Amino acid sequence: MAIVNLHDLVNDSSQAARFNRLFDQFWVLYDKIWPDSESENPKNDVLKGLNLEKRLVNGEYGVLINVSVDKNDDLNGFNWSYYYPKSDSLCPTYFAVDNSVRGQGVTARRLLEQIPVMQKQLGELGHDMRSIVLQCADPARDVEANEYNMDNRKRLELFSKGGARWVSQIENTEPDYAEERSNYLLLCYPVPGKGYPDASAISAYVDEYYDIWSVLPHKNDPSYLEYKAQLDLWQQAEVANVSFYFRRVAQDGARRSVDGPDGKSISVAAPARDGTEKLLSLNQALELKN
Numbered sequence: 237m238a239i240v241n242l243h244d245l246v247n248d249s250s251q252a253a254r255f256n257r258l259f260d261q262f263w264v265l266y267d268k269i270w271p272d273s274e275s276e277n278p279k280n281d282v283l284k285g286l287n288l289e290k291r292l293v294n295g296e297y298g299v300l301i302n303v304s305v306d307k308n309d310d311l312n313g314f315n316w317s318y319y320y321p322k323s324d325s326l327c328p329t330y331f332a333v334d335n336s337v338r339g340q341g342v343t344a345r346r347l348l349e350q351i352p353v354m355q356k357q358l359g360e361l362g363h364d365m366r367s368i369v370l371q372c373a374d375p376a377r378d379v380e381a382n383e384y385n386m387d388n389r390k391r392l393e394l395f396s397k398g399g400a401r402w403v404s405q406i407e408n409t410e411p412d413y414a415e416e417r418s419n420y421l422l423l424c425y426p427v428p429g430k431g432y433p434d435a436s437a438i439s440a441y442v443d444e445y446y447d448i449w450s451v452l453p454h455k456n457d458p459s460y461l462e463y464k465a466q467l468d469l470w471q472q473a474e475v476a477n478v479s480f481y482f483r484r485v486a487q488d489g490a491r492r493s494v495d496g497p498d499g500k501s502i503s504v505a506a507p508a509r510d511g512t513e514k515l516l517s518l519n520q521a522l523e524l525k526n
Contacts, residue, residue, distance in 0.1 A: 239350060241357075242301040246286040254309070259283075261311035262303055269332050285318075292321045292361055297448060300326075300357075302350045304333075315347045319358060320448070323440035324366035326354060348398050352428050367433035369441050370400070371420040392421070400425050401432060435470040442467065 242262065245255040263279060270276070285291060285299030292298050298319040303311045313333035319326050328347055355365045372395060373388040403422040426432050433441075446460045 320444040323444040325441040367437040368425040
């Protein structure tokens with residue numbers, strides 16, 4: 237199977253027929269898996285997003301779509317990522333393959349293979365990739381599996397095997413444009429040559445993500461304010477060289493959190509004298525560190 241980057245073909249007049257054919261095949265598979273796709277991501281908006289050079293110069297998000305094709309040059313899967321230029325964040329968002337290779341971790345492997353390629357392409361457009369961030373439905377809250385979507389536990393396992401880490405320092409939220417918030421874990425991959433993003437890089441991603449997708453001003457969006465409060469504590473913990481994280485799932489699988497001194501569900505970890513790990517408030521951890 238070969239990989240074709242639709243964002244490379246979109247402005248190549250000699251490849252117009254091939255681009256149109258592959259894009260149509262991509263859209264059929266996308267719409268089959270996500271039936272409300274046209275309302276959430278209008279086709280014309282996706283086509284505009286593929287014009288990376290124009291979009292990124294204007295400070296607008298870009299769309300990168302890597303499709304896999306068989307020996308007949310017909311599409312059998314895709315990875316769709318957004319690139320947010322102000323924070324230089326690559327955000328893999330949609331993954332799909334046909335039934336012949338489903339459940340084998342093919343999409344995760346293809347994404348990993350394409351990350352250095354996309355990093356080089358973006359570098360040529362003047363953008364130095366700072367973070368690779370993606371969301372995965374939380375198996376502890378939402379397990380869905382059907383003919384198109386694998387069980388979320390398996391999906392998370394495949395991402396993890398590829399090097400993705402759960403950004404456990406913050407409770408992931410979505411902009412309050414819907415009645416119910418999505419239950420997703422925030423994951424990150426290491427950026428080639430740089431490693432995993434720090435609190436500052438994630439904070440920049442959150443700002444741009446909400447700037448694009450929130451229908452409310454940031455100061456009025458409760459989920460954004462929660463995010464920023466958590467990120468502020470994470471940055472303080474980095475400065476103090478303590479490990480800061482959310483304790484969200486008990487060993488028996490039940491949901492739980494640990495309250496900090498201000499009543500927030502925030503905890504940090506610090507080593508006790510006997511080598512075990514204790515849950516402490518940030519202030520307590522700082523006192524122990526000092």
